[in-house]
Amino acid sequence: MKAFVLAEHSDAAQELCAGARTMADEVVLVAIADMEVPAAVADKVLHVALPEGAVVDDAADTVIAAFDAEQPGVVLVEPTRHMKVVAGKVAAHAGASIIPDVIEFDGDVATDMYFGGVGMKKQKATGVAFYGVGAGVFAEAAASGANATEELAWVAPAKAIKLVSSVPVEKSGVDLNKADVVVAAGRGFGAEEDLQMARDLCDKVGGGLGCSRPLTEGVNWLPTEVYVGVSGLMLSPKVYIAAGISGQMQHMVGCNRATTLFAINKDKNAPIFKQCDYGLVGDIKTVLPALVAVL
Numbered sequence: 001m002k003a004f005v006l007a008e009h010s011d012a013a014q015e016l017c018a019g020a021r022t023m024a025d026e027v028v029l030v031a032i033a034d035m036e037v038p039a040a041v042a043d044k045v046l047h048v049a050l051p052e053g054a055v056v057d058d059a060a061d062t063v064i065a066a067f068d069a070e071q072p073g074v075v076l077v078e079p080t081r082h083m084k085v086v087a088g089k090v091a092a093h094a095g096a097s098i099i100p101d102v103i104e105f106d107g108d109v110a111t112d113m114y115f116g117g118v119g120m121k122k123q124k125a126t127g128v129a130f131y132g133v134g135a136g137v138f139a140e141a142a143a144s145g146a147n148a149t150e151e152l153a154w155v156a157p158a159k160a161i162k163l164v165s166s167v168p169v170e171k172s173g174v175d176l177n178k179a180d181v182v183v184a185a186g187r188g189f190g191a192e193e194d195l196q197m198a199r200d201l202c203d204k205v206g207g208g209l210g211c212s213r214p215l216t217e218g219v220n221w222l223p224t225e226v227y228v229g230v231s232g233l234m235l236s237p238k239v240y241i242a243a244g245i246s247g248q249m250q251h252m253v254g255c256n257r258a259t260t261l262f263a264i265n266k267d268k269n270a271p272i273f274k275q276c277d278y279g280l281v282g283d284i285k286t287v288l289p290a291l292v293a294v295l
């Protein structure tokens, strides 16, 4: 059986190719646009160059043509916005549905989250299996392959997306997917300037700053690319320090694979204290400066 990997970022491509290797005899990585292809991860790399003015989502028809030619039995998808669009179109073409938010595989049984992470389901795919898989699920697997590269002929979509304008996404400076230590700020931070306390802690522990969703959507104190949880980043750092975060399931599924989870919350009954390794009941305004002072 052949596996397709649809990924947008190099790290995800590496990990999904490793996972694909555990599922299939042949691994085919589809690399769209200027993704940096990791060395020796797939038997075949199908490169899709975007014509001038085209957007990644428009590569779907080209990927569909490759899908028809290669006939994979399984497709692993990095859950980015672009890859979800491309994979959705390929799955619709194949008459298949995607099992999203997979957090674990047991053979061909996938455990995935639903209702925003409130529930877990175990499912088997019928027909071609499409899985949306976040970081860490195949962390133990090893990728291999000769990376024989082919350029795919561009198949223009019937209705191309017209790019009207673009703005650069604000980068946080640290790639949280790779960070060993993540300090995450939640709604316990009452004012934007208080985030400096979390940044100071990041500097002390060499960590990256993440957050819960309310600090991005709505108040825009931090870019959406750094919120952690079922609809954001799914992380597995060595250390995760959750400050002023209550511990709602939608957030915790994004950090509960951390090796060690610390929580700081002023409410001793906050749900996060049942889910962390070390809990500190206290006000972040007292605790964070004190931690920075002693570290």
Ligand SMILES: Cc1cc2nc3c(=O)[nH]c(=O)nc-3n(C[C@H](O)[C@H](O)[C@H](O)COP(=O)(O)OP(=O)(O)OC[C@H]3O[C@@H](n4cnc5c(N)ncnc54)[C@H](O)[C@@H]3O)c2cc1C
Pocket: 115, 116, 185, 186, 187, 188, 189, 211, 212, 213, 214, 227, 228, 229, 230, 231, 232, 233, 243, 244, 245, 246, 247, 248, 250, 251, 254, 264, 265, 266, 267, 270, 282, 283, 284, 285
């Ligand atoms: C479909 C869906 C998807 C979602 N996806 C995500 C997601 O991906 N990621 C995500 O984060 N959320 C997500 N949410 C939102 C999620 O349900 C929670 O609302 C959110 O995670 C809560 O963020 P919080 O813990 O920062 O805020 P709150 O729940 O308001 O908790 C704030 C905590 O801070 C503590 N606190 C207050 N002041 C202080 C202080 N001075 N010192 C110490 N502690 C203090 C409080 O005791 C409280 O426990 C999603 C929701 C839905 C419905």
